Amino acid sequence: MIVYGSRSTHLKSEQLRNAVCPNCETRGQMTASVYGRHAHVFWIPFFPMGKQGILECQHCHKGFKPKELDEKVKLEYTNFRRTVKTPLWKFAGLGIVALLIGAGIYSDKMNDAKVEELVASPAMFDKYTFKTETNYYSTFKVVEVYEDSIYVNYNDFETDKKSGIKDIDLEKNYDKDIYVLTNAQLKELHDSGKIKDIERDK
Ligand SMILES: [Zn+2]
DSSP: OOOEEEEEEEEEEEEESSOBOTTTOOBSOEEEEEEEEEEEETTEEEEEEEEEEEEEETTTOOEEOGGGSOHHHHHHHHHHHHTOOOOGGGGHHHHHHHHHHHHHHHHHHHHHHHHHHHHHSOOTTOEEEEEOTTSOEEEEEEEEEOSSEEEEEEBSOOBSSGGGHHHHOOGGGBOSSOEEEEHHHHHHHHHTTOEEEEEOOO
16 A cells, blocks of 8 residues: 655745735735645655745735735745745655665666676586576576586576576476586677576675
8 A cells, every 4th residue: 555645835934025915905014935745655755746825914814825916916926936945855755766776777787797797707506597588587507617618407497587586496496407508608698688697606
């Protein structure tokens, strides 16, 4: 369940020096207030949804909407409204999302760099997660390393999600038959983006 909605907070108020109240005609007693609405998700402010202004005469206490004012008062109100900035905290949720996306991209790039490094120098017991021809995920592990090729055991199982690898990566699932992958084949597999991860025990 996602709890979301919107709410307004007070941003700024100011007494308009020259405005004349349309009701009691007192000068300089109109107070303009600007409120900012924002969307929130789980009570975290996400993004601003615009500003609303109201005015009140301190003399006769009548309230006005900006559109009810005559041009002169409206101009003074508009000039004040321009000085009201949306506080940064109203973007908190968007900021969090941007950070998470940034962290995700960073972590993908780090993994790409790791895979590239490990493909270039295979070692015994390296475990490769790769994408199959039919867009499933499976694994193979390196059992011998030679100068121009590696010998591998394939996993007999595959999974439709990368996160499912941990469920099929069991010792008994590995076929004892040995397959040869030449360095060129391994490079091709890597270049085509099919190698998703390599695990190496330290
Ligand atoms: Zn008034």
